[in-house]
Structure formats: C-alpha cells, structure tokens
Amino acid sequence: MSEPFRPFETHLDQTATLKLLREATDGAEDGELFLERRRSEALVFDDGRLRSASYDAGEGFGLRAIRGETAGYAHATELSEAALTRAAETARLAVGDGGGTLAPPPGRTNRRLYAPADPMAEAGFGVKVDTLREIDAFARALDPRVVQVTATVAAGLQEVVILRPEGEIWTDTRPLSRLTVSVIVEQDGRRESGSAGGGGRFGLSGLIGADNWQARAREALRIALVNLGAEAAPAGVMDVVLGPGWPGILLHEAIGHGLEGDFNRKGSSAFAGLMGQRIAAPGVTVVDDGTLPDRRGSLSIDDEGTPSSRTVLIEDGILVGHMQDRQNARLMGVAPTGNGRRESHAHPPMPRMTNTIMEPGTASRDAVLGELKDGLYAVGFGGGQVDITNGKFVFSCTEAYRVQNGRIGAPVKGATLIGDGATALRQIRAVGDDMALDPGMGTCGKAGQWVPVGVGQPSLLIGGLTVGGSAAA
Numbered sequence: 170m171s172e173p174f175r176p177f178e179t180h181l182d183q184t185a186t187l188k189l190l191r192e193a194t195d196g197a198e199d200g201e202l203f204l205e206r207r208r209s210e211a212l213v214f215d216d217g218r219l220r221s222a223s224y225d226a227g228e229g230f231g232l233r234a235i236r237g238e239t240a241g242y243a244h245a246t247e248l249s250e251a252a253l254t255r256a257a258e259t260a261r262l263a264v265g266d267g268g269g270t271l272a273p274p275p276g277r278t279n280r281r282l283y284a285p286a287d288p289m290a291e292a293g294f295g296v297k298v299d300t301l302r303e304i305d306a307f308a309r310a311l312d313p314r315v316v317q318v319t320a321t322v323a324a325g326l327q328e329v330v331i332l333r334p335e336g337e338i339w340t341d342t343r344p345l346s347r348l349t350v351s352v353i354v355e356q357d358g359r360r361e362s363g364s365a366g367g368g369g370r371f372g373l374s375g376l377i378g379a380d381n382w383q384a385r386a387r388e389a390l391r392i393a394l395v396n397l398g399a400e401a402a403p404a405g406v407m408d409v410v411l412g413p414g415w416p417g418i419l420l421h422e423a424i425g426h427g428l429e430g431d432f433n434r435k436g437s438s439a440f441a442g443l444m445g446q447r448i449a450a451p452g453v454t455v456v457d458d459g460t461l462p463d464r465r466g467s468l469s470i471d472d473e474g475t476p477s478s479r480t481v482l483i484e485d486g487i488l489v490g491h492m493q494d495r496q497n498a499r500l501m502g503v504a505p506t507g508n509g510r511r512e513s514h515a516h517p518p519m520p521r522m523t524n525t526i527m528e529p530g531t532a533s534r535d536a537v538l539g540e541l542k543d544g545l546y547a548v549g550f551g552g553g554q555v556d557i558t559n560g561k562f563v564f565s566c567t568e569a570y571r572v573q574n575g576r577i578g579a580p581v582k583g584a585t586l587i588g589d590g591a592t593a594l595r596q597i598r599a600v601g602d603d604m605a606l607d608p609g610m611g612t613c614g615k616a617g618q619w620v621p622v623g624v625g626q627p628s629l630l631i632g633g634l635t636v637g638g639s640a641a642a
Contacts, residue, residue, distance in 0.1 A: 171287075173342070174206040174228070174328035180248035187336055189250075193234045193241075193257035194334045196267015199495055200234040200260070201473060202332040204248070205514040209325030210289050214301035216317055222294075229514040234260040235496055236269045242517040272499055274333050278476035282460060282467045283370035285342035288324040291372045297322055300377045308352050308386040314397070315390065316360070317353040320382075322346075324373050331474045339474035345369075345465070345621060347610060348376040350385045354393045361399075361582075363392030364567075367608035369463045392549065392568055395580045402569065402584035402638030408544035408598075409586060409634045410537055410572065414605035416547060417624030421525045422555045423562040423590035424455065426615070428482045428490075429508070429520040430497035432557055439560035439591050440488060448488045449594035452530055455483040457492050459507055459523030465609040466524040466623035468507065473518055477507035483594075494520045512618040522613060524623035530600025537599045537628045539575035545584060545636055546570045546577055560590035563637075585637035593631050601628030 177183040186202065194200035206228040213221045231244040232253065241263025243256035292300075304320040324346040331339040347368025353360055365388035368376065375381060411419065432438035440448060449455075459468050459477030468477045473495050482490050493501070494509030497520055510521035538546065549568035555561065566584040570577050606625040613622040 174330065176204045176248055176330055181250065181253070185250055186253060186332065189253050189257045190232065190332060191334050193232060193261045194264070194271065196269055197234045197236050197264045197271065198269035198499065199272045200334060203231045203233070203472060203511070203514055204330040204332070205229060206328045207325065207513065208289065209323070211321065211323040212297050212301060213319065213321045214305055215319045217305060219298055219301070230256070231514040231517065232256040232260050233517055234264050236264045238500065239263045240496065240517060244515045271334060272495065274335050274337055275339065275470070275474040275505070276476060278470065280469060280476065282462050282469050283344060286344060286372055287326045288344045288346040288372040289326065291374045292377060297377065300382065304350055304382050304386055307383060308350065308390065311387065311390050312354065312394070314354040314356050315352050316355045319351040321349045322373065322377060329472070333474065339470055341468070341470050343468070344371060346371065346373045346376055348382060348385065349610070350382065350389045352386070352389045352393050354390070354397055356397055359397065361393050361396035363389040363394070363396065365389040365392065365608070366610050369465050369609040370467060371463045395568060396582055399580040399582035401640040402581040402636065403571065403640045404636060404638040406633055406635050408541055408630060408632045409636070410541050410544065410546045411626065411629045411631065412546065412548040413601065413603045413627050414625060415607040416550055417525065417527065417607060417626035418550050418611065419553065419562065419564050419586070420455065420527055420626055421522060421613070421622065421624045422553050423560060423593060425457070425522045425525045426555060426557050427560055427590055428492060429522070430491045430493040430501060431520050433491050434497050434501050437558050439558065439589070443488050446488055447486050448591065449483050449486040450597040451486045452600050453483055453486050453594060453597055454481070454528040455526070456481050456528065457508065457522055457525050461524055461623070464524050464606065464623045465611060465621045466522065468523060471507045471509045471518070472511045473505070473509035475505045475507040475509060477523060480506040480508070492520045492522060494518050510620050512620055516618050519616065519618070521615060521620055522622050524606070524625065526604070526606070526624065527600070527626040527629070529602045529604035529627040532599050532601050534601050534603050534628045537601045537630050538572060538577065540599050540630055541572045541575060543573050545581070546572045547584070547586065555590070561588070562590060563587050581638065583638055587635040587637055593634065596632040597629060598632050599630035603627050
C-alpha cells in the first residue's frame with residue numbers, strides 16, 4: 170500500500186495555501202479547498218477470457234468561493250502553488266466586492282464508518298484473475314443452458330483532505346469494492362440474462378471468497394432462468410407490489426431526487442413548498458441515512474466536511490425534511506445534513522442522496538401480497554428515468570410476476586412501471602415488515618456527476634400504476 174495522502178507534506182506549503190484560500194474567500198459566505206487522491210481498478214472476465222484490466226490513478230484539487238447563490242469554482246490536477254494561485258483568482262470572481270460573513274465551519278466527528286484500508290491491496294492481480302476464471306467455470310457448470318458468463322471485480326480508494334479558510338482540516342479515506350456476475354442462458358433459440366452482485370465500503374477479501382461469489386452466480390442464473398420461462402408482461406393500469414431491497418431504486422429516483430435541497434429552494438421539485446404537509450400515505454416514513462457502517466452510500470463526512478447524518482424526509486406521510494449541502498441549507502435557513510457530495514475534485518458539491526430508505530411497516534410480505542387481487546409483483550429493476558419537475562418516472566423490471574388473489578403466478582418479461590412519485594406516495598396501501606437494503610451496487614447520476622449510493626425498502630403495495638407490456642391485462 171502506498172503512503173497516505175498528505176498533500177501539505179509532499180506538494181504544498183500549508184501556510185502559503187491557506188493564505189491563497191483566504192484571499193479567494195475574503196468577503197465570501199463560504200468556501201473550501203478540496204484535495205483528493207483517487208485510485209481504482211477493474212477486471213472484467215467475459216466469454217472465457219480476461220477481456221479488460223484497467224487501473225486509474227489521479228489527484229487534484231477544487232477551490233470554491235461562495236457568495237449568495239453564486240459559487241466560483243476552479244480545479245486542477247496539478248498540486249502546486251502556481252495552480253492554486255490561478256484557481257484562487259478564478260474562484261474569487263464569484264465574490265465580487267465581498268461583504269459576506271463566513272459561515273461557521275462544519276462540526277467534528279470521531280465516527281469512522283469504514284476501515285481506511287486499500288481494498289486493492291488485499292489480493293494480488295493473479296488471485297483476482299484466477300477468481301474470475303473460477304466464477305466463469307462454476308457458472309457454466311451450474312446449467313448446460315449457460316452460454317455466456319461475465320464476471321467483474323472492481324475496487325478503489327479515495328483519500329480526501331479539506332482545508333477551510335479558518336485553517337482547520339478535515340480528512341477521510343474511503344474504500345469501495347464490488348463484484349458482479351452476469352449470465353446468459355439459451356433454450357430453443359431464446360436467450361435471457363440475469364445478473365447479481367454486491368459491494369460496499371470494505372475490502373475485496375469477502376467479495377472474492379468462494380461462498381460469496383458462488384451465491385452471486387447461483388442468483389444470476391436463477392434470474393436468467395426465471396426470465397427464460399417468462400410470459401409477455403400485461404399492459405394497463407394495475408396495482409403493484411414492490412419487493413424489498415433493490416426495488417427501492419424506484420423510491421430513490423422518483424421521490425429522493427425531489428427531496429434534495431437545491432431543487433426545492435429553486436422551486437423546481439414536484440414537492441417544493443409542501444413542507445409540513447401530507448405527501449404520502451399514513452405509515453410511510455422515508456429517511457436518508459449516510460451513517461450505516463460499510464454501506465456503499467455511507468460517508469463519515471461529506472465532501473464539505475459535514476458529518477453524515479440520518480435525515481428524516483417523510484414521517485408518517487408528512488414531509489419534514491430535505492437533504493442539504495452547506496450552500497442550499499444556508500440559503501433556506503436550515504442546517505446542513507451532510508449531503509454535500511461531488512464526483513471528484515473536478516466537480517463542485519451539491520445535495521445528493523446517500524442511503525435512501527423507506528422504513529418497515531407492520532404487515533408480513535404474505536399479507537402485503539394478499540391485498541393484491543390482480544396485479545404485478547416486481548422484484549428486480551433495471552434502468553429508469555425521472556423528471557424532477559413533475560416526478561414522472563419510467564422503470565424497467567428485470568424480474569416480475571403476475572399475481573392474482575394474492576397468489577404469485579407466472580413470471581413476466583418486458584414490464585415497465587410508469588407513474589409519478591407524488592401520486593405513487595399517496596397510493597401506497599400496505600408497507601411490509603421485511604425492510605432490506607440493496608446488495609451494494611448503486612450509482613446515482615445528477616448534473617453529470619456520478620456518486621455511489623444505497624437504497625432500501627420493505628415490500629410495498631402501490632395502487633394504480635401504469636404497467637407497460639405487450640399482453641392484455
């Protein structure tokens with residue numbers, strides 16, 4: 170493992186750097202210098218051979234000065250006083266004549282939600298390749314209908330140093346790893362696929378253990394075989410039960426983005442101006458929790474230095490909170506929630522989700538399904554999209570079943586769920602007691618930035634969603 174990232178010992182003079190930062194933020198209301206070193210690797214084994222092996226490393230800084238709604242931001246991959254001087258001059262333009270009062274710095278925390286170890290160093294290159302080759306052979310041996318296997322292992326380490334104009338420093342070291350297995354099966358000329366995986370802010374050793382990857386391979390095959398025997402999905406308006414865990418991605422996209430502070434401050438969210446009002450059915454409580462140990466979306470501190478938190482967004486159906494970074498929180502007169510996130514030093518922070526979760530209810534899964542007289546049970550989701558301004562969403566199902574009179578029937582293929590977040594929240598009719606978190610694979614995009622996230626939810630009955638399919642309902 171390389172030496173820890175200490176930019177003020179190896180690249181920059183701390184006193185001179187602080188002087189430049191103070192000059193850039195003189196008269197500003199907020200600002201910081203975000204320094205980062207990032208390393209990552211990914212190995213893909215596909216169709217019986219190592220298709221790609223990549224390694225990426227980089228470092229840089231982003232300097233920001235804020236006054237009101239205006240933020241000046243400059244970044245560079247060169248950690249030098251000359252680059253910082255140019256960046257400070259650029260960011261300073263947002264401050265203008267100044268006149269602002271610097272906001273108080275973030276609070277401190279001794280909490281560490283993940284070990285600061287390098288996940289890439291836990292296994293050598295040969296061990297990783299051999300593991301991927303074993304996964305390929307194992308998956309093919311599970312069923313003669315398997316015609317293709319793709320296995321991916323990826324890991325990375327992000328080291329962050331944040332310097333504020335007061336002279337204080339915040340640091341964080343963030344591991345991230347994942348393993349994915351995908352299979353394609355073929356029978357009578359029909360091909361279907363299935364995928365399974367997991368990950369989080371921990372090392373690779375657990376992921377590349379045989380017990381873990383064998384379970385992932387079996388699950389990927391199970392999904393593929395389910396789809397191999399699936400019927401065409403029905404089309405029409407019907408009630409839908411969402412399964413626990415990963416289906417929370419619908420909650421994340423259709424509801425979560427609309428509860429981020431910037432969209433609400435600007436009035437562009439479908440939920441803008443509704444604080445304190447009922448926006449969901451009774452019994453619905455939604456939180457964004459960045460404090461869960463080792464989870465993919467968790468952060469000891471966010472990218473502004475604010476400790477992450479458990480933020481209640483909807484409580485028993487009432488809108489009670491938003492996810493906030495420092496700038497939007499200040500402009501809205503509330504406290505930051507530790508949701509200021511950025512993809513890298515080349516991007517300014519903005520309010521982003523961490524782990525967005527609907528809390529469990531009291532009904533069993535069987536009881537939730539028992540209320541579904543004629544509809545769909547959606548267990549897995551693929552891609553989706555949402556319009557933040559009106560909450561309208563479209564999601565494709567990767568695993569779904571027809572349900573009639575509470576009994577799970579044949580699997581269906583090609584189903585899409587169409588609706589809008591505000592209506593879906595009000596039409597929740599049952600919340601299960603089986604809340605589960607996703608396996609640790611989620612990545613969220615916003616304004617061209619991508620960050621790791623998590624989701625979770627219990628089984629959930631939503632009335633009156635539009636289901637897109639090719640068969641009559």
